[in-house]
Amino acid sequence: MREIELPGGMTRWWDYPAESAAAGTAAGHGTIIAVHGFRGDHHGLEPVVGNLPGQHVIMPDLPGFGASDAFRDRTHDIAGYARWLGEFARAVEPEGPITLLGHSFGSIVVAAALAEHGADEGLLDASAAILINPIGAPALSGPKAIGTAAAIFYYWLARELPPRPGNALLRNPGIVRAMSIAMATTREPELRRWIHGQHDAYFSSFADRGSLLESFRASVSHDVSEYAARVELPVLLVAAANDQITPLAAERRLVTLFSDAELEVIDGVGHLIHYEKPEEAATHISQFLARRFGIGA
Numbered sequence: 001m002r003e004i005e006l007p008g009g010m011t012r013w014w015d016y017p018a019e020s021a022a023a024g025t026a027a028g029h030g031t032i033i034a035v036h037g038f039r040g041d042h043h044g045l046e047p048v049v050g051n052l053p054g055q056h057v058i059m060p061d062l063p064g065f066g067a068s069d070a071f072r073d074r075t076h077d078i079a080g081y082a083r084w085l086g087e088f089a090r091a092v093e094p095e096g097p098i099t100l101l102g103h104s105f106g107s108i109v110v111a112a113a114l115a116e117h118g119a120d121e122g123l124l125d126a127s128a129a130i131l132i133n134p135i136g137a138p139a140l141s142g143p144k145a146i147g148t149a150a151a152i153f154y155y156w157l158a159r160e161l162p163p164r165p166g167n168a169l170l171r172n173p174g175i176v177r178a179m180s181i182a183m184a185t186t187r188e189p190e191l192r193r194w195i196h197g198q199h200d201a202y203f204s205s206f207a208d209r210g211s212l213l214e215s216f217r218a219s220v221s222h223d224v225s226e227y228a229a230r231v232e233l234p235v236l237l238v239a240a241a242n243d244q245i246t247p248l249a250a251e252r253r254l255v256t257l258f259s260d261a262e263l264e265v266i267d268g269v270g271h272l273i274h275y276e277k278p279e280e281a282a283t284h285i286s287q288f289l290a291r292r293f294g295i296g297a
Contacts, residue, residue: 006087009069013060014042019053029293030096034059037104038219041066043202051282064211076214078222082112086123097127105219107134115227132238133271136246136254139220155216171204185270195275228257235261236288242270
């Protein structure tokens with residue numbers, strides 16, 4: 001674990017060096033900067049990173065989550081997170097070309113950062129992007145609108161309650177477990193128990209109620225499709241056939257909005273590719289980098 005002071009506060013991040021001698025792995029393409037999803041922290045993407053031994057990966061906790069400070073100079077909205085990602089990428093001075101990887105809410109942050117602060121803006125210079133379980137359609141409309149409305153009510157109630165009961169509601173173990181049960185698609189008992197344990201351990205490690213509620217509003221008010229047309233670099237979308245958040249039809253539409261994008265679909269999984277199918281996700285990532293940058297060719 002390392003830490004770096006940025007304009008918005010202290011960001012803590014984890015460094016996963018490439019194992020260049022790992023048998024059967026290709027040489028890495030620069031550095032992957034990985035951005036986790038809403039209410040998680042860096043632990044969530046570690047199963048994917050663990051299956052990329054030939055790649056150098058650095059992974060921060062989003063401001064307001066895990067071990068990173070909440071912003072002290074901006075709102076926890078997409079614009080704030082997008083600028084933070086550019087500041088972070090520049091400050092850590094990663095070796096070689098940068099590939100940005102985002103899961104779920106992180107996919108919106110990555111897409112917005114590339115659209116708003118790409119090379120032309122001088123803040124973020126990346127060569128490729130990888131979006132896992134991308135949020136490809138508005139959460140406030142379509143078949144998932146009812147579930148989104150229920151989540152909005154939950155976070156609204158947590159905001160309206162006094163601090164102690166509001167925080168208790170947000171960290172309620174029963175609600176966290178219900179979310180975990182709803183999201184997990186695997187029928188393997190041991191894997192389901194591990195997924196629930198991950199959510200129990202890390203889903204409530206947010207800095208404070210205010211930053212969490214701002215982040216939630218950002219997560220349901222934006223999606224990757226808003227930014228896709230302005231992302232001018234190779235993009236890999238790794239989607240789930242049974243994603244509970246974004247239907248596969250929306251992901252197939254999303255890939256057409258980018259100027260240069262590929263879509264890989266993983267069967268038998270929902271919104272938790274990073275927990276249930278990390279090996280398959282990592283294989284798609286490695287193959288994409290090989291095709292685009294000649295790694296292992």
